[in-house]
Amino acid sequence: MTDPHGPRTTPAPEDDLPEQMRVRREKRERLLGSGRAAYPAAVPRTHTLAEVRATYDPQGLEPDTRTGDVVSVVGRVIHTRNTGKLCFVRLREGDGTELQAMLSLADLGEEALDEYKHLVDIGDYISVTGEVITSRRGELSVQATAWEMAAKALRPLPTEHKPLSPEARVRQRYLDMIVNPESRRMVRTKAAVLKSLRRTLDERGYVEVETPILQLTNGGAAARPFRTHLNAFDQPMLLRIALELDLKKAMIGGVDKVYEIGRTFRNEGLDSTHAAEFSMLEAYEAFGDLETMKELVRALVVDAARAVGRTVVTGRNGEEIDLEQPWRSASLLDLVSEAVGTPVSMETPLDELVKLADAREVELQPQWNAGEVLLELYEQLVEDTLVQPTFVEDYPEAVRPLAKPHRSKAGLVEAFDLIINGVELAPAYTELNDPVIQRDRLVEQSLLAAKGDPEAMELDEAFLRAMEHGMPPAGGMGLGVDRLVMLLTGAGIRETILFPLLRPE
RNA sequence: GGGCCUCUAGCUCAAUGGCAGAGCAGCGGACUUUUAAUCCGCGGGUUGUGGGUUCGACCCCCACGGGGCCCA
Known part of the structure; x- marks a missing residue:
């Protein structure tokens, strides 16, 4: 790449980054600049998502329930929906357990909600503190009074509604696991x-x-x-x-x-x-x-x-x-006999076994003895039929x-x-x-x-x-x-x- | 080792040899109950790499590389 306007020959790495990675790096900077951490040593976490679900799911809470219980939970952001003064975010933890958090203007305040909207991306790990409630649709949720970045993701998460390519699935197994x-x-x-x-x-x-x-x-x-x-x-x-x-x-x-x-x-x-x-x-x-x-x-x-x-x-x-x-237990000689349609034993001469192999297009190595030919007959004709x-x-x-x-x-x-x-x-x-x-x-x-x-x-x-x-x-x-x-x-x-x-x- | 298929935006995929597009994701805006929310607007590309054919190549040809499937 050449720059006609000056002697600079090594462009800043950011210039080459895909847009979404650039944006996430900028958000990281803004987090640090605003006094929040992007990668804090610890964040509030009183319960795993699974513990919250295990506590309240069996109760079959009615829609719009307030439990009065306050928890701090952490998870990876999987989905976000923003209806203006109320944001929904679905958090997921390692084994796949999910829990919704709701971040509202009323409970969170304008500044924290704005920061959430502009600094949190799908893929980030965040901590949310608030009361365990159910939404109007009955979804178990944490009604946030505070949130913190637990770990900012600098790369976007792949779409989870379409399977990853076979190559991506093994090269980046961690993504497939998410x-x-x-x-x-x-x-x-x-x-x-x-x-x-x-x-x-x-x-x-x-x-x-x-x-x-x-x-x-x-x-x-x-x-x-x-x-x-x-x-x-x-x-x-x-x-x-x-x-x-x-x-x-x-x-x-x-x-x-x-x-x-x-x-x-x-x-x-x-x-x-x-x-x-x-x-x-x-x-x-x-x-x-x-x-x-x-x-x-x-x-x-x-x-x-x-x-x-x-x-x-x-x-x-x-x-x-x-x-x-x-x-079932079965003798190799019996299985081969059955496959070739004629009884074979350890007494069967090598040249006869070779003929049987040729007739069934089983390829042999010339130096093989009778035992090795029998094994090859078994492996080629019998093994994969034994379900x-x-x-x-x-x-x-x-x-x-x-x-x-x-x-x-x-x-x-x-x-x-x-x-x-x-x-x-x-x-x-x-x-x-x-x-x-x-x-x-x-x-x-x-x-x-x-x-x-x-x-x-x-x-x-x-x-x-x-x-x-x-x-x-x-x-x-x-x-x-x-x-x-x-x-x-x-x-x-x-x-x-x-x-x-x-x-x- | 052989044959076939495949490689395009962050992800998943389109595009007769003639302007490189969609969904999700992203950016800006609206919306206090969403379930892949919705609506308005906007960006985003060395089409795996290198050659060739052509007025013109994502598309055709050759080589190389990655991946998948089948066969041995």
Whole structure:
């Protein structure tokens, strides 16, 4: 920008501001100039809006009632109406509770009313003091005798009658939370789910622990990690992809029932079901097994559903899912047999499985063994058809390297995966605790890693050393907290995460 | 990774290749009972960015960037 009238090359920032921001900055100046504060340390507040509503709503006050009770309340200005000598303002507080305030010439005086009209905008936080009354139309209100600015908003609030664009909803979640009840509710629903998960575990005697997020080696899952660096040791570090190995160490140390709820990180694609960081619950119970975990997973899910009041949800195919009904258990081999129309087992030769896959256009990697092909058939043909809660069990040993061999079925391990609404919600194992077999499995994995498989696990000597001191037989499970919230709310993952990662603007 | 759609005022959206508009919000005024109040008047734009075609581009073409949906 050039100024033909003088040498000034940097225009005052105000010159570039949109009109509404300029006006609000001027109002802020006027507040300060008039001796009022724009951002005071404290403002009068004797009651929350919710407390006022809780006190008077149940009384069913008649229109034009005067209660004689004087309160000071604070809220964000959501609507204003000015009929001249009387102004109405609707205040809203964090959870969405609203209360009307009325500012009249008679009760407030000319100067304070004028200042209100000229200095308060939609979006500001204000404090109003006055008697609790009802208006002629019966609206519960505070009849103001005084008002104060609690925090001046310098940017206008978006229209709340039209939904924000999908981008604005996630980039400026705080705005969506102000104008959109769904967005407010999601925050509290997720909190209720987390609280319920902890309560369910705590009541059963599980001990909550915290384990490192920064790790030397990755394990416990197959995923690409985030890489970082620890300056103090000049040491490359990874962000954890799972909680498993440290929780098993805790169990070796005698925490027989242990759990952690925390963030794990996977440096992979982002879409409507995958986020780069997500909350995971893992729980382990010494002397438990797959059946213990089935019971625990069911309790966790059903308790959480009850906690948010949604025990019946609508499935992706329109089917109703009543989470309180009994849940089905099904063997992976049976499910695949049904899907391909011919019985398959661990004895079915690899080339026959490959033919079955080709016939159904299931794409395979050439180096896959029979177990991996079976898993792929299941994932491609069966998984997303399982709408009602189903424990899919009896996995081939090759695809679950940390599960214990099945007590009675050769070639299979004791593992299940809970599927609800076509989505993998909670895997569980009877945990492998033979350190020799464990080492063999991890060495196999580390050889894959050395050959360049970025998802393969690394050899974690510290973990193997701990295992060699003896881990009790145990059941273990993991549960995707965000996925549980998605199931209970029907929302996408970007809705369940408060501030999802986005590309920089 | 591929395909389709989208980006215009603070917000949500219009606008045959020919003056860039509406609702809400904002500013000034009227109104002491509003419920997205009403009425009168007024401002507000680098049409995502960069190129190109054209007498003329929000519109057509190319590239890039952001976002969404579907597919793998």
